[in-house]
Amino acid sequence: MFVAPLTIVVGTRPEAIKLAPVTLALEQAGLHPQLLLTGQHPRLDLTALGLGDLPTRQLHRKAGADPHAYADALAAAIGRELNAVRPALVIVQGDTASALGGALAGFRTGVPVAHVEAGLRTFDPALPWPEEDNRVTIDAGAELLFAPTETSAANLRAEGVPGTIHITGNTGIDALRRQVGDLPLRRPRAGGLPRLLVTCHRRENWGTAFLPIALALLELARSPWLGIDVVLHPNPQQASVMRDLLAGNTRVRLLPPLDYPGMIQAMLQASVILSDSGGVQEEAPALGVPLLVLRSKTERPEGIASGNMKLLGRETQLIVTEVKRLLDDPDHYASMATPSLPYGDGHAAGRIVQSIALWLPARHRDAVRLRA
Numbered sequence: 001m002f003v004a005p006l007t008i009v010v011g012t013r014p015e016a017i018k019l020a021p022v023t024l025a026l027e028q029a030g031l032h033p034q035l036l037l038t039g040q041h042p043r044l045d046l047t048a049l050g051l052g053d054l055p056t057r058q059l060h061r062k063a064g065a066d067p068h069a070y071a072d073a074l075a076a077a078i079g080r081e082l083n084a085v086r087p088a089l090v091i092v093q094g095d096t097a098s099a100l101g102g103a104l105a106g107f108r109t110g111v112p113v114a115h116v117e118a119g120l121r122t123f124d125p126a127l128p129w130p131e132e133d134n135r136v137t138i139d140a141g142a143e144l145l146f147a148p149t150e151t152s153a154a155n156l157r158a159e160g161v162p163g164t165i166h167i168t169g170n171t172g173i174d175a176l177r178r179q180v181g182d183l184p185l186r187r188p189r190a191g192g193l194p195r196l197l198v199t200c201h202r203r204e205n206w207g208t209a210f211l212p213i214a215l216a217l218l219e220l221a222r223s224p225w226l227g228i229d230v231v232l233h234p235n236p237q238q239a240s241v242m243r244d245l246l247a248g249n250t251r252v253r254l255l256p257p258l259d260y261p262g263m264i265q266a267m268l269q270a271s272v273i274l275s276d277s278g279g280v281q282e283e284a285p286a287l288g289v290p291l292l293v294l295r296s297k298t299e300r301p302e303g304i305a306s307g308n309m310k311l312l313g314r315e316t317q318l319i320v321t322e323v324k325r326l327l328d329d330p331d332h333y334a335s336m337a338t339p340s341l342p343y344g345d346g347h348a349a350g351r352i353v354q355s356i357a358l359w360l361p362a363r364h365r366d367a368v369r370l371r372a
């Protein structure tokens with residue numbers, strides 16, 4: 001049977017990381033994946049993720065200030081690509097403007113949509129904005145919904161989405177397994193000073209909203225027994241606010257955005273992580289590094305239930321107290337440092353490809369029947 005190619009939309013660093021295992025597994029299964037890069041993050045290193053040799057089209061669309069206008073522009077541009085190629089399926093991941101643009105393009109051109117990482121919800125459209133709305137819109141129209149966990153699948157069932165739900169695990173854990181080997185990992189305790197690793201890039205922590213977090217870091221930096229690494233985000237606006245607030249403090253190292261292997265190494269060497277990132281919430285439990293989440297709500301509650309992470313928000317004193325408690329109380333530390341896999345076992349891509357391989361011939365037959 002002839003199978004048209006499958007278009008995989010990639011806009012940002014986390015989408016590239018999480019779609020790499022799916023793309024490679026589709027390629028191995030002979031299902032002709034083609035990457036469509038939107039340009040939302042302009043310099044994605046696909047070679048480091050094993051995707052250097054794949055057929056790739058670039059849209060070179062820079063993100064603007066208005067995420068809705070950007071998603072609309074992407075939907076139009078991706079729609080033109082889909083009409084030219086007529087793929088059997090367009091695959092999008094997560095909740096970015098690129099994912100929304102890819103899904104809207106599929107809905108408008110009649111190309112079926114598959115959503116990887118479906119069903120994540122905070123149930124608050126403002127947190128994170130506009131990603132929560134993006135996920136709901138994508139899931140309402142996608143034909144194949146790859147929910148990472150039972151919780152995300154239950155969210156989809158409660159919404160009565162018409163697509164088919166498959167529970168697969170999160171493909172981010174597949175990517176992590178490729179980096180570090182079998183999971184969950186029992187890492188050796190790092191020697192030397194305890195280290196705090198910080199990443200912070202969500203819109204709700206942009207600009208002056210970052211101030212209480214910076215004050216907490218400066219307070220913690222007064223302790224001679226703690227080293228602090230802050231990894232800057234590729235977004236220059238956010239990076240410059242962090243630089244202005246933290247540069248000059250000799251105990252705080254400001255690191256440029258790291259490549260994926262470098263980031264995983266930094267996580268492995270950290271004693272505690274402070275982050276508002278989605279992907280880091282999935283990775284830290286698997287690596288057994290306690291994580292304090294700089295948000296008031298999360299769409300990833302599984303890591304709280306497994307005891308590996310705690311939601312903190314961004315109140316200065318609370319951040320300081322919780323970091324000190326972790327570093328001063330070995331029992332408390334141990335309770336959050338037991339590695340676990342609440343988001344998946346690292347074999348999600350295989351399950352996704354199997355579902356697509358079963359779905360394709362059935363969908364293809366239906367399409368032929370409809371045309372006849």
Ligand SMILES: CC(=O)N[C@H]1[C@@H](OP(=O)(O)OP(=O)(O)OC[C@H]2O[C@@H](n3ccc(=O)[nH]c3=O)[C@H](O)[C@@H]2O)O[C@H](CO)[C@@H](O)[C@@H]1O
Nearest residue numbers: 014015093094095096128131257258259260263277278279
């Ligand atoms: C809160 C939220 O809405 N987050 C969304 C956001 O990702 P998310 O918040 O995860 O985006 P990040 O930019 O933090 O990327 C996380 C990934 O990048 C890696 N990393 C991080 C820093 C660094 O310097 N180098 C590096 O390689 C991390 O190890 C992780 O794998 O888009 C993802 C892709 O659609 C979605 O799954 C998430 O739901």
